[in-house]
Amino acid sequence: MTAHGASREAFAAARERLDALTDSTSVDAAQLAGELATVTALLDREVSLRRVLTDPAQAGEAKAELVQRLLGSRISGPAADLVSGLVRSRWSQSRDLVDVLEELASIADLTAAQKAGTLDDVEDELFRFGRIVSSNTELRAALTNRKATVSAKSELLGSLLGSRADAATERLVTRLVTAPRGRSLEAGLEALSKLAAERRDRMVAVVTSAVPLSDPQKQRLGAALAKLYGRPMHLNLDVDPAVLGGIRVQVGDEVINGSLADRIEDAARRMAS
Secondary structure (H helix, E strand, C coil): CCCCHHHHHHHHHHHHHHHHHHHCCCCCHHHHHHHHHHHHHHHHHCHHHHHHHCCCCCCHHHHHHHHHHHHCCCCCHHHHHHHHHHHHCCCCCHHHHHHHHHHHHHHHHHHHHHHHCCHHHHHHHHHHHHHHHHHCHHHHHHHHCCCCCHHHHHHHHHHHHCCCCCHHHHHHHHHHHHCCCCCCHHHHHHHHHHHHHHCCCCEEEEEEECCCCCHHHHHHHHHHHHHHHCCCEEEEEEECHHHCCEEEEEECCEEEEEEHHHHHHHHHHHHHC
């Protein structure tokens, strides 16, 4: 998320508390994600409550006690404790609290996938779903239709993802589609993909080639990019015949163009050095 000053510090502290919670085998990360999403929706809707909980003139402990009174019977102890810690913090603006809660919910779901050994699948599914949406105008229109009900969108996503994608992927995409909070679908999917990559401290490279890369080519390219950027690299692979015999690699805002043969040869040299 983009935050400044006090909100950035509050977010960093909340990330540490979330990691500590989800490291515990007694905490269900997927359940925690759902509960944080519920609180996100509540505070996004109840502006006056959000302002009270982020009011710097109010004592942190008093705000934490209010959270316990309002939410203690509706969410689990770990979730209530996490939200209580959030409201004790200082915030640059009240909306930052909701943004952080939403991101923590996504991180908790990705942590659940990581614990289940399916995080790589979730990363790939988020990327592929984004590609499907961008190439299917009718599907995008149905998912972004403001007149469509939450249940209708959820049912559509269930039919698309329910038997084909990881449960965490379906939860993440459903929350994004049913509660976009001003974001475009594409921007939301990109943000989720970046969060998924961060769970393994990896950068994301979007690789577009004329034909599918072989496993050895993918391994050499991934290793070369990891060495170039100094961090593990996750490859999101896309095929576009318009690339002709070449390859296009995008890492963040940086785009690397070149022939496939040249890139693989360069990867091999980097591996040997």
